[in-house]
Amino acid sequence: MLAAMIAPELDLAADPADLTAALIDIASVSGSEGPLADAVEAALRRIPHLTVHRDGDAVVARTDLGRAERVVLAGHLDTVPLPTAPGARGTVPSIWAGAGGDRVLYGRGATDMKGGVAVQLVLAAALTAPNRDVSYVFYDHEEVEADASGLGRLQRNAPELLEADFAVLLEPTDGTVEGGCNGTMRFRITTTGRAAHSGRSWIGENAIHKQAxxxxxxxxxEPRSVTVEGLEYREGLNAIxxxxxxxxxxxxxxxxxxVNYRFAPDKSPEQALAHVREVFDGYELELTDLSPAARPGLDRPAAAAFVAAVGQEPKPKYGWTDVARFSEMGVPAVNFGPGDALLAHTDxxxxxxxxxRECCRALAAWLTD
Incomplete structure (x- = not known):
């Protein structure tokens, strides 16, 4: 029993791909991040140039070198539930396939987003004197309802730990910078009628027909495409x-x-809500979820330097990510991490x-050049 309570030891000097496998092997479905958070905290506390803070199952490690800028590298520790299909390889423990230098690693969280977390940990240990102060943020409960978010809890409990000039969220982007993100809202439209026996339907009033x-x-x-700070965001309005x-x-x-509305970062949540009320004029909308969009902020000096270090044309983020939380705090943020987002959550x-490895090299170059 005692052995089961001891956090597995992580080697932060390992190849970041091998460290990714070690992270996958510590199952961390949302709500069960404790063992992984323990392991991350223990590994970071062994590094003398970092100050480490723990809040629930969120861990923040920071350099305090007095640099002119501070940046955040952030990633979530949790994953969606394990696949149940027979023969699924995206599960726990991890599985290596192929040979040579570019092997392929299968496992729950390989893409979303333990590869990114491994990069954070390797950099946290290796960069003793980065050119910017860095806050490495590891948090829980990203894959569930927004109210449970560990990043949101940090924002409430210790907002000073998230203060920065720029943030990089290591969500999977296939090695390309994705600026900002679309906002998202969900709402319900209910129609009412009068019940009746279907054999005497003329007595009733069919509420389903009213949904036509x-x-x-x-x-x-017709959804819009909206250019914001040079990036073109595509909107969407769909029955779900x-x-x-x-x-x-x-x-x-x-x-x-x-209905789910994905709206571009040229709109505030209030403007987005006003738009859908106009589309569905005459109906009452019951709002069930709302998360703001985030502007890309690529004109900030730290962001421009980061884009130059990566060396690829930035793209917009169509989905919603926690860059929006940083944007709310006045911290411009981008998504940049290893792996194809289309593989996230798959079997x-x-x-x-x-x-x-390439993601790790790009970030290291940006923080040391």
């Missing part, structure tokens, strides 16, 4: 769930459709060893 107008508006909607009815012989008296989630 809502669906027609969605089908006719629909329901209604209680039995096979009853005209339903209620029906609902849930065969994997990352190439060289992708992890």
């Amino acid at each position: 107008d809502v669906l027609a508006r969605l089908a006719a909607y 769930r629909i329901g209604g009815g209680v039995a096979g012989n009853v005209v339903p008296d209620t029906a609902h459709v849930e 065969d989630e994997h990352v190439h060893a060289d992708a992890v």
Whole structure:
């Protein structure tokens, strides 16, 4: 029992790809990040040039060298649940495939985002005198509802630990800088009618049929492409769930459709909500989730230097990530990490060893050049 409580020891001097495998082998589905957080904290506390803080299952390690700028490298420790399909390789423990230098690593979190976390840990140990002060932020509960976010908890409990001039979130981007992110909101539209026996349907009023107008508006909607600070963001307005009815012989008296709106960072949450209210004029919208967009902030000196160090044309982030939380705090942020985001959460989630190494090299060059 005692051995099971001891955090596995992580070797931060290891090849970042091998460290990724070690991180995958410590299962950390959302809500069960404790053992991995313990291991990360223990490894970081052995490094003399860092000051380490723990808040729940979030860990922050910082340099304090008096540099003119401070940057954040952030990543979440949790993963989505393990796959259940027979033969799935994106599970725990990790599996190596291939031979030679660029092997492929399979396992839950390989892409999202233990490869990025491994890069953070290697840099935290190796960069004793970076050209900017660095805050390495590892947090829990990213893959679940926003209210449970470990980063949000840090923002409430110790906001000073997140203060910076620029932040890099090591979400998978296939080694390309993705600036900012779209915002997201979900809302429900309910229609009502009058129940009746379906054999005498003329007595009732079918609530599902009333959704036809809502669906027609969605089908006719033309989403915009919006250029923000040189990056083109694509919006989307889509029905994601629909329901209604209680039995096979009853005209339903209620029906609902849930809609997801992905909006570009030229809009505030208030402006986004005003837009969908205009689209669905005449209907009451029940807002169920809302997260703001984030502007890319690539005009900031630290961001420009980072883009130059990576050496690739930046792209927009269409999905939502925690760069939006940093943006809310006044910290411009980008996404940059190893792995293809399309592989995240899949049964065969994997990352190439060289992708992890290249990400580590790019960030090291930016922080030492």
